[in-house]
Amino acid sequence: MTTLAARTEDLLGPPESEHGPSGLLKWLTSTDHKVIGKSYTITAFIFFLIAGAMAIVIRTQLAAPDNNIVSQHVYNELFTMHGSVMLYLFAGPFAFGGLANFIVPLQIGAPDMAFPRLNALSYWLYLSGGTIMLLGFLTTSGAADFGWVAYAPLSNSINTPGAGPNMWIVALVLTGFSAIFTGVNLCATIFYLRAPGLTMFRMPIFTWNMLVTGILILIAFPVLTAALVMLWCDRNIGTHIFSVAGGGVPVLWQNLFWFFGHPEVYILALPYFGVVTDVLAVFSRKPVFGYKGMIFATISIAALSTSVWAHHMFTTGTVLLPFFSIMSYLIAVPTGIKFFNWIGTMWRGSITFNTPMLFAVGFLVVFLFGGVTGIFLASPPVDFAMHDTYFVVAHFHEVLFGTVVFGGFSGLTYWYPKYTGRMLNDTLGKISFWLMFVGFWVTFMPQYLLGEEGMPRRIAEYLPHNNWTILNRISTVGAYMLFLSVFVMCVNFLEAWRRPVPAGDNPWDAHTLEWATSSPPPHHNFYWIPPIRSERPVWDHNHPDHTTLYEHRPRPGGRDLVGAQAGRSAASDPRSGFGGTAAHTGAEAESPGDDGESGGWE
Amino acid sequence: MKAEGMVLLAIGCFFGVVALVYWFWSNETSGTAMLTGAFLLGLLPGGYYYWWSRRMKPRPEDDPHAERAEGAGVVGAFPSSSIWPFVLGIAAASVGLSLVFGFWSAIVGFVVAGGAVLGVIRESRRGGIV
Numbered sequence: 264m265t266t267l268a269a270r271t272e273d274l275l276g277p278p279e280s281e282h283g284p285s286g287l288l289k290w291l292t293s294t295d296h297k298v299i300g301k302s303y304t305i306t307a308f309i310f311f312l313i314a315g316a317m318a319i320v321i322r323t324q325l326a327a328p329d330n331n332i333v334s335q336h337v338y339n340e341l342f343t344m345h346g347s348v349m350l351y352l353f354a355g356p357f358a359f360g361g362l363a364n365f366i367v368p369l370q371i372g373a374p375d376m377a378f379p380r381l382n383a384l385s386y387w388l389y390l391s392g393g394t395i396m397l398l399g400f401l402t403t404s405g406a407a408d409f410g411w412v413a414y415a416p417l418s419n420s421i422n423t424p425g426a427g428p429n430m431w432i433v434a435l436v437l438t439g440f441s442a443i444f445t446g447v448n449l450c451a452t453i454f455y456l457r458a459p460g461l462t463m464f465r466m467p468i469f470t471w472n473m474l475v476t477g478i479l480i481l482i483a484f485p486v487l488t489a490a491l492v493m494l495w496c497d498r499n500i501g502t503h504i505f506s507v508a509g510g511g512v513p514v515l516w517q518n519l520f521w522f523f524g525h526p527e528v529y530i531l532a533l534p535y536f537g538v539v540t541d542v543l544a545v546f547s548r549k550p551v552f553g554y555k556g557m558i559f560a561t562i563s564i565a566a567l568s569t570s571v572w573a574h575h576m577f578t579t580g581t582v583l584l585p586f587f588s589i590m591s592y593l594i595a596v597p598t599g600i601k602f603f604n605w606i607g608t609m610w611r612g613s614i615t616f617n618t619p620m621l622f623a624v625g626f627l628v629v630f631l632f633g634g635v636t637g638i639f640l641a642s643p644p645v646d647f648a649m650h651d652t653y654f655v656v657a658h659f660h661e662v663l664f665g666t667v668v669f670g671g672f673s674g675l676t677y678w679y680p681k682y683t684g685r686m687l688n689d690t691l692g693k694i695s696f697w698l699m700f701v702g703f704w705v706t707f708m709p710q711y712l713l714g715e716e717g718m719p720r721r722i723a724e725y726l727p728h729n730n731w732t733i734l735n736r737i738s739t740v741g742a743y744m745l746f747l748s749v750f751v752m753c754v755n756f757l758e759a760w761r762r763p764v765p766a767g768d769n770p771w772d773a774h775t776l777e778w779a780t781s782s783p784p785p786h787h788n789f790y791w792i793p794p795i796r797s798e799r800p801v802w803d804h805n806h807p808d809h810t811t812l813y814e815h816r817p818r819p820g821g822r823d824l825v826g827a828q829a830g831r832s833a834a835s836d837p838r839s840g841f842g843g844t845a846a847h848t849g850a851e852a853e854s855p856g857d858d859g860e861s862g863g864w865e
Numbered sequence: 866m867k868a869e870g871m872v873l874l875a876i877g878c879f880f881g882v883v884a885l886v887y888w889f890w891s892n893e894t895s896g897t898a899m900l901t902g903a904f905l906l907g908l909l910p911g912g913y914y915y916w917w918s919r920r921m922k923p924r925p926e927d928d929p930h931a932e933r934a935e936g937a938g939v940v941g942a943f944p945s946s947s948i949w950p951f952v953l954g955i956a957a958a959s960v961g962l963s964l965v966f967g968f969w970s971a972i973v974g975f976v977v978a979g980g981a982v983l984g985v986i987r988e989s990r991r992g993g994i995v
Contacts, residue, residue, distance in 0.1 A: 294944050387951050387953070387954020455941075458933070462926065566876055
């Protein structure tokens with residue numbers, strides 16, 4: 264059991280190195296959310312680099328007509344694994360495994376995730392699943408090559424035989440369970456481990472978005488897992504769930520897959536919406552504009568996103584077009600509210616364009632374009648023309664690259680000081696941003712035009728007289744710029760590792776609880792937390808004359824109200840206000856002979 | 866606890882309405898079944914939280930005026946390290962690979978997983994290896 268320490272001296276505790284093993288054993292055995300969060304972040308980033316390398320090969324292949332850098336079979340494997348690794352192994356786990364694991368307990372003043380060992384199991388399932396997926400390349404038939412959506416009947420054992428596709432299925436089941444466990448952990452942590460005074464409507468927007476993401480994971484991933492089990496049965500033990508020959512229904516796969524697949528887009532997007540909201544507020548030195556509107560917009564987006572799955576299936580001729588079209592259009596409303604609030608947050612703020620802020624603003628621009636082209640595609644007549652062309656490829660890359668990479672890099676550079684206690688080089692960060700921003704448009708704008716000219720997606724070669732060469736070549740140049748941008752970011756990480764610049768506890772003068780503790784945080788996170796009277800407790804504590812809530816501001820000649828008083832008394836004695844979840848020593852959790860009520864696994 | 870319950874109930878009710886509209890408009894079964902599942906997923910935990918919220922005092926984290934000291938006391942158990950999640954993860958991967966390469970690896974996986982589960986149970990009774 265973890266109990267409140269009786270005295271301030273008890274809070275100091277032994278240094279972190281004395282908690283558990285060190286070295287490689289620490290990474291294998293740790294159940295500390297910070298270590299697991301770092302493991303997730305590093306692993307997901309490596310998967311990002313691998314999938315990015317595949318994208319470079321794909322773009323190089325398409326740079327010229329009749330190109331033969333890779334065979335058509337290998338090309339199929341590459342675009343399948345590029346999509347699979349990016350979506351299943353990078354974008355989601357980077358957010359809910361990496362950033363959320365590390366940041367959410369800190370933002371709510373908790374000592375750890377609710378179920379630490381379940382959290383560790385999530386990571387090992389994720390790593391083993393990801394490794395199995397990539398090992399498919401080493402099988403004689405090669406890796407899965409039916410696209411990341413694995414449509415039936417292309418994914419049956421006749422059209423795509425071999426071990427590689429089966430490994431893909433098993434890998435997704437393992438990573439799916441990993442995601443479900445993380446979703447449970449996130450919801451339980453946010454519901455049960457908040458600090459006193461941190462009501463639901465005082466949580467940072469990032470934490471809110473992670474809660475909604477956790478709920479979406481619990482809705483979506485079990486459907487995928489069930490569908491994958493059916494697919495495995497069809498491939499291996501002779502069932503005919505998705506095959507017409509045996510009385511099955513191939514389009515059922517699409518229904519099941521997209522009931523997972525569309526919420527998945529928002530499982531990938533919502534965390535980064537949260538990152539960007541926090542970053543925009545901090546670097547504008549303002550509270551989030553329309554805080555509650557932002558939360559309701561997030562919940563609305565999540566709910567609507569689970570009701571639009573068949574807009575990916577308009578051309579199958581089997582879906583209710585008006586229903587899915589209307590529901591898809593409706594998503595534009597809460598998304599528009601978010602844009603309005605993001606701009607409102609920056610409006611008349613004291614903005615500084617550090618690297619995280621640049622990536623956040625870059626996200627706004629890129630995601631706006633991706634969102635608007637999504638509105639085009641929500642119209643069935645337009646979708647009939649554009650379906651399976653490069654227009655769709657450009658659209659979803661703008662949505663997903665915009666959120667995951669711009670939002671992810673914004674979050675990574677924003678929280679890097681908290682992760683490591685070191686600052687990243689701002690100049691290198693800015694170079695990386697501009698390379699990425701320019702490279703992004705150079706890569707994907709030509710793909711819209713290619714789509715309009717009718718270039719289908721997933722083709723390894725085209726003919727010279729198609730007149731797609733110039734646009735493809737421009738797109739490939741842009742892809743190399745993106746590669747260069749990521750390389751510069753890697754150099755930045757390397758520089759921060761070789762020549763550390765200490766960050767301090769709160770280098771950005773940020774607002775939320777994770778910045779109230781040291782960088783990196785101690786074991787069980789907090790020795791002290793400020794009083795929580797608004798959604799910006801650290802700001803209120805550090806700026807008692809400019810607290811978030813109007814009624815808490817001291818008035819000339821008037822009496823100080825609760826928030827300012829609490830902030831001042833705490834400021835006079837930084838350790839005087841300890842209490843609540845900030846004061847965990849973990850003493851009982853460490854002592855043998857506990858009474859058997861140890862949680863963390865149930 | 867009330868806010869948590871209301872969020873889940875709101876999500877559940879939304880899916881309930883959508884499931885009804887979708888069923889009567891499209892008559893399509895798979896989507897209706899999944900929407901009904903989502904409806905229940907919001908309704909059951911949401912109803913449970915809401916039911917409890919009416920029978921208990923607001924927790925310190927539900928009270929906007931709570932003082933920090935109100936969070937004093939037992940919060941939970943947070944073991945610092947354990948080898949068993951790693952072992953269980955490897956065992957699960959081994960069982961998964963049996964679906965590709967044959968059932969021999971499932972035997973290994975199930976044995977190792979059984980050992981890991983026992984290890985976790987023992988560890989929990991001792992308060993965790995930390």
